[in-house]
Amino acid sequence: MTASQVIFYIISAFILSTGLLAVTSRKIFRSAIWLLFSLIGIAGLFFWMQLDFIAAVQIIVYVGGIVVLIIFSIFLTQQAGNEMAKPVRSKVFFAALVVSLGFILTYTFIYKYNFLPIGHQPLNVNVSNIGIQLLSTTEHGYILPFEVASILLLAAMIACIVIAMKNPSATDKAGREKKPPHIKEETAEIINV
Amino acid sequence: MNDIPLTHILFVSTALFFIGMYGLFTRRNMITMLMSIELMLNSVNINFVAFNKYLYPDQLNGIFFTIFIITIAAAEAAVAIAIIINFYRSHYSIDVEDSGEMKW
Secondary structure, three states: HHHHHHHHHHHHHHHHHHHHHHHOOOOHHHHHHHHHHHHHHHHHHHHHHOOOOHHHHHHHHHHHHHHHHHHHHHHOOOOOOEEEOOOHHHHHHHHHHHHHHHHHHHHHHHHHOOOOOOOOOOHHHOHHHHHHHHOOOOOOOOOOHHHHHHHHHHHHHHHHHHHHOOOOEEEEOOOOOOOHHHHHHHHHHHHHH | OOOOOHHHHHHHHHHHHHHHHHHHOOOOEHHHHHHHHHHHHHHHHHHHHHHHHHHHOOOHHHHHHHHHHHHHHHHHHHHHHHHHHHHHHHHHOHHHHHHHOOOO
16 A cells, blocks of 8 residues: 555545534534644545646635534534434434445446546646636637536625624614523512512 | 545445435424535535546536535525524424424
8 A cells, every 4th residue: 555545544534534523423513623624634635636726715704604603603602512412213224324335326326337537647736737727718618607606606705794783673662682582481580689 | 545445435424425415304403404405515515526526627617617616605694693693582392393484
């Protein structure tokens, strides 16, 4: 086994084990951190394939953007130290059964299929090549999806602001925000005392 | 690099996809379900890049698909988290079992 193979298997084991922990850990904050490690492992896999640009984009967008967003929303919506409720045992059993059967079926098809490379020269992934083809208007250019993606990002930005804006019914007439039910009970107790 | 067959990389991406699917089936919390979806999207990215690298090395199409998937995943995560936070404001919970109605 060469060093490259050893590195590949280490990265793969890292991705799969941290991914598995991310979907099974019962503390939501730990689950987010395992997801972070899994995404870093995927960026490492892209580095191993010598696609530096994609690996950099992966780290910037996923690790620096999406996971941080997820962690912030965890802090906004729940107590991070609490354990989540255990999933029902029968549901876990059937989910594991369906998932393993699906995996075996899919991988059997992949294993039996004979992949033949079409091109022969090595992949040339300069950032300049990617940029030129991304913005070219010729036959194999990607300018139309690029513009559509920019419109999509603008729409998503406006939609996030509109959806997450405080709607007037969430505040009572005095302008104070309604308290969550458990806080209400506590204040009721204090008033009773 | 070329001493690893393509099927081994596809093994990793397939396993990651089904791990994400397992999380989607068993989790009841909206944020963790979103995390499972991110895992599945990432496994698809690995697939596109590996096919581009091994089968069509004279083109860049898989890389462009990966870039667009990453873009759309970012937009999707942002909108989903906005919806989750708005849902939390009205129901004080982000459990999918509590979301029986689609009232705003």
